[in-house]
Structures are given as C-alpha cells and as structure tokens.
Amino acid sequence: MTAINSRPDSQSVVETIVENCLGKNRALPSDCYIDEGYLQLEEQLIFRDSWMCLGRADEIPAVGDYFTSSLLSEPLVVVRSDPSTVSVYANVCQHRAMQVANGAGNTRQFVCPYHAWTYALDGKLRSAPLMEDKASLKGCRLPVIRSECWGGFIFATLNEAAESLESQLSELQEAIEHYQMEGMHHISCFHETWDCNWKSLIENFMDGYHLSVVHPQTLRPLTPTNLCQTMSSNGAYTGYIANYALAAPERLNHSALLTADERRQSRLFCIYPSVVVSVSPDTLVYLSMQPDGVDKVSVKWGLSSFEKDLDEEQKDQRIKKWQEINREDHNILKCLQRGLRSSFYQGGQLAPADLEGSVKNFHDYLIRKLAQGLAAVEGVG
Ligand code: FES
Ligand SMILES: [Fe+2]
Structure with missing residues (x-):
C-alpha cells in the first residue's frame, strides 16, 4: 500500500463517519462527496488497494x-x-x-x-x-x-498482496451462478463522464428505492420499488434482487439452470469498490467507474446478452433501453451533486434494508476500509 506522507485534515471526516454512520442507517455527510482531501484518501486507501473491473473478457x-x-x-x-x-x-x-x-x-x-x-x-x-x-x-x-x-x-x-478476487467472491458466485454470466456475449461498451461523485453513482445503482420514481416508464412496469428485496452481502460485495412485476413479460432466452423464481428476477450487485452489475435472465449490464475529481466520474459501461446471435436491431433495442435508464439516472445525479454542496445537508436516514440496505453496506465497507487504511499508515509512521 502507498504511504501517506502527511496526515490530511480530511482524517476528521473519517473519524466523524466512523462515529455517526458505521453500522447505522444514515447516509454519509456531504464532505464525503465534495472534499478533495477526502477523495485523495479514497484513491490511496481504497482504489490503489483494490481490484478494479476493466471490462469483459469477450x-x-x-x-x-x-x-x-x-x-x-x-x-x-x-x-x-x-x-x-x-x-x-x-x-x-x-x-x-x-x-x-x-x-x-x-x-x-x-x-x-x-x-x-x-x-x-x-x-x-x-x-x-x-x-x-x-x-x-x-x-x-x-x-x-x-x-x-x-x-x-x-x-x-495495483496491490500485489490483495487477496484473490475469486476467493472473496465465492458467496456472490453462489447467489448468481445460475445466470451463467461468464458465458454471456459482449454486445457493446461505452466510455462516459458523469457529473457526480463516484459514490453517488454506486449508491444510485444499488438503491431499489428510486426505481419507480426516477424510471416511471423504463423500469417501474418491470421492477417496481415495492418488489425489491435484499440479497446476501459480505465484505467484498453487496446486492439486491429486483423482482419482476406480474405483468412483466417472460424472458424467453436464458440459462437452463435458472429456477422459476430466478427467471423473474434481476440481481444487482456491487463488487467493491467500483463496479456495479445488473444480471437478468437474458442481459448483463455493468458500469465500472473511477473518480475524476470530486464531482466527475469516468464510467465504462457495457452490455452482454445470453443469446449468441442477436441481430443488430435487437442489440440496438437493448442498448437504447439502457441508454435511457442511464440518462434518467445521470439527470438526477447531476442535481444531487449540487445538493451535496449545500451547507444544509449532513446525511439523512436511509430506507429499510430491502430498499437501501445495499447503500448502507457500501458505506460500511468504505468506512472500514478508510479507518483500517489510516490505522495502518499511522502504525507505519
Ligand atoms: S521507443 Fe518508446 S519511448 Fe522511445
Ligand atoms: Fe436508476
């Protein structure tokens, strides 16, 4: 791990969140989204130390x-x-x-x-x-x-001593293995810059609470907020299940391993720190991100399909649907970043576990990682 030469002021931000947010159902205070020194801590103690997703093998x-x-x-x-x-x-x-x-x-x-x-x-x-x-x-x-x-x-x-990813993700592997992600076929990928803090994009993707409100046409008819359900999580990932509404059409092409329940669910998960994935019976979507300042995030996102031979029109349909979902989310997150700069916001109450439990889990991961990283640096110094 890279050593930190001087103790940044933003250490007090970490002390505050250990005290006020760890294990509690509260959003992080705005300093975590706008403070340059805090971002430097995240880069040194989280990003340099962790596994980052670069794309799909195919x-x-x-x-x-x-x-x-x-x-x-x-x-x-x-x-x-x-x-x-x-x-x-x-x-x-x-x-x-x-x-x-x-x-x-x-x-x-x-x-x-x-x-x-x-x-x-x-x-x-x-x-x-x-x-x-x-x-x-x-x-x-x-x-x-x-x-x-x-x-x-x-x-x-970049961390030669990092624990193997496969061993960290065995529990997640069990939760999603029937979808057979590794066999899915790359359709396309895109590079974008979103106008928000990198964490807001992760939180947004892992929050079932906003689905019906922000995506009234694209997602609410398929995966409404009230059907979201928490899923297993551990120190390496968090996730939730988006159950399909009764009226949502069957997805016809999918792995033969899927149970009846799994055929009517998407599973959304975040592998810490910075890739989020939605896997459904026939489509895989991921967004992998890295901070580019406190209020910009570089995003590589891509889609894969269960079907090997989709024609161009079918591929285009899936791309367009997700471009629209992303546009809806980006619009919200741009405004959110302005709110996070307000002196009148210090972190509110989160919704119950089925709706925002993954956001809480993500925060707990971040807080532990920062606190451990700082303790290690102090131990060396
Ligand atoms: S050959 Fe690569 S920098 Fe000279
Ligand atoms: Fe969304």
Missing part, C-alpha cells in the same frame, strides 16, 4: 485483440496474449515512457510510436532499433499488472 476474443485502460493515473493495456490468457500490462514503454498502445484493436505486437521499440504479446521486448548495448536490454518488458478474470469480467489491481 471484448477481446481473438489473440492480439486489445484495449487500453487505466487504473488511477496508471495507463494500462489489456490484451488477449494467447487463446486462453488475458494479460494486463503497464502501457508504458520502458525506453522513455511513451504509451505503446492506443484505443483498441488487434495487433501482432506493440510498436512504440516514439522510437519503435517493439514488444511481443507476452510483453517482452522483441526489438529496439539502432540500440547498441543490447545486453542491457535483456529481460526488458512491459510490467505485468496483476489481473484475474471472474464471471467473464477482467479485474486488475
């Missing part, structure tokens, strides 16, 4: 398929380096720090656009034109970033 199905990404300020490249391996490297040339890959595509090797050092798909330096001292380049390679695939998602972490 975004890059063929050997040489790649996309670029980042983890905090670290540029990354994610590549299918052989048929069964997704590798994540620092996207930083070991000559003079140029990014060796841009955007997404397919390649046989990464050629640095500055002086043409060339790296193989396994990250090893293959050639360095006109360099005389070849011996000193022995062993030169793009640094490997620790990564894991889980449920068809690609995760990476």
Whole structure:
C-alpha cells in the first residue's frame, strides 16, 4: 500500500463517519462527496488497494485483440496474449515512457510510436532499433499488472498482496451462478463522464428505492420499488434482487439452470469498490467507474446478452433501453451533486434494508476500509 506522507485534515471526516454512520442507517455527510482531501484518501486507501473491473473478457476474443485502460493515473493495456490468457500490462514503454498502445484493436505486437521499440504479446521486448548495448536490454518488458478474470469480467489491481478476487467472491458466485454470466456475449461498451461523485453513482445503482420514481416508464412496469428485496452481502460485495412485476413479460432466452423464481428476477450487485452489475435472465449490464475529481466520474459501461446471435436491431433495442435508464439516472445525479454542496445537508436516514440496505453496506465497507487504511499508515509512521 502507498504511504501517506502527511496526515490530511480530511482524517476528521473519517473519524466523524466512523462515529455517526458505521453500522447505522444514515447516509454519509456531504464532505464525503465534495472534499478533495477526502477523495485523495479514497484513491490511496481504497482504489490503489483494490481490484478494479476493466471490462469483459469477450471484448477481446481473438489473440492480439486489445484495449487500453487505466487504473488511477496508471495507463494500462489489456490484451488477449494467447487463446486462453488475458494479460494486463503497464502501457508504458520502458525506453522513455511513451504509451505503446492506443484505443483498441488487434495487433501482432506493440510498436512504440516514439522510437519503435517493439514488444511481443507476452510483453517482452522483441526489438529496439539502432540500440547498441543490447545486453542491457535483456529481460526488458512491459510490467505485468496483476489481473484475474471472474464471471467473464477482467479485474486488475495495483496491490500485489490483495487477496484473490475469486476467493472473496465465492458467496456472490453462489447467489448468481445460475445466470451463467461468464458465458454471456459482449454486445457493446461505452466510455462516459458523469457529473457526480463516484459514490453517488454506486449508491444510485444499488438503491431499489428510486426505481419507480426516477424510471416511471423504463423500469417501474418491470421492477417496481415495492418488489425489491435484499440479497446476501459480505465484505467484498453487496446486492439486491429486483423482482419482476406480474405483468412483466417472460424472458424467453436464458440459462437452463435458472429456477422459476430466478427467471423473474434481476440481481444487482456491487463488487467493491467500483463496479456495479445488473444480471437478468437474458442481459448483463455493468458500469465500472473511477473518480475524476470530486464531482466527475469516468464510467465504462457495457452490455452482454445470453443469446449468441442477436441481430443488430435487437442489440440496438437493448442498448437504447439502457441508454435511457442511464440518462434518467445521470439527470438526477447531476442535481444531487449540487445538493451535496449545500451547507444544509449532513446525511439523512436511509430506507429499510430491502430498499437501501445495499447503500448502507457500501458505506460500511468504505468506512472500514478508510479507518483500517489510516490505522495502518499511522502504525507505519
Ligand atoms: S519511448 Fe518508446 S521507443 Fe522511445
Ligand atoms: Fe436508476
């Protein structure tokens, strides 16, 4: 874990939330959403320490398929380096720090656009034109970033000592395994910036309380607020079940493992700290985010389908539906961020567990992680 050189003022914010919010059914105070120092704590004690979702493994199905990404300020490249391996490297040339890959595509090797050092798909330096001292380049390679695939998602972490994600998520795996997420097929993904604090977007996604109010046409007829139900949670994730209204149509294509109940439910979960997922019998949607200042969040979101061969019109329908849901949420969250800057808000009462229990669980996770991180830094100092 990265050490913090000086004790930031925002430590008092953490002390306040330990006292007022941990284990209690109260929203976090507004400082947690607008204070730059508090955000720095989150970046150092939460984001640098955790597993972050970079996308779906079948975004890059063929050997040489790649996309670029980042983890905090670290540029990354994610590549299918052989048929069964997704590798994540620092996207930083070991000559003079140029990014060796841009955007997404397919390649046989990464050629640095500055002086043409060339790296193989396994990250090893293959050639360095006109360099005389070849011996000193022995062993030169793009640094490997620790990564894991889980449920068809690609995760990476900057923390070499992080506990394996798979072992942390065994309980979640049981709760959603019949949906067979790992076999779902990538439709599309998008990169956006939302005008809100990153936590507000997680909280919003994990809150069944707003569904009927904010989404009267898109979600209320399918998953109304009053049918939401809490789901198992632990220190690595939280979730809830959105049961379908009686009038909601059957989803015809789905895993044969689903029970009758599961065929009429979407399961929504957050793998801490910053990816949220909705899995239904036929569609998977995820939003993975990283803070970009206190009131902006970079979001990569994508959709996958259970069906392998949806035609373009069917894909478009699912994309449009989720674009509309996201637009409705973004509009609310922009206004929310203005309210969070008000001196007249200090964190209100949360609704019962079936409606906002996941928000409380997310807060408890954050508070514990920050408090433990600060204690560890103090122990070292
Ligand atoms: S910075 Fe990449 S070859 Fe020079
Ligand atoms: Fe919403």
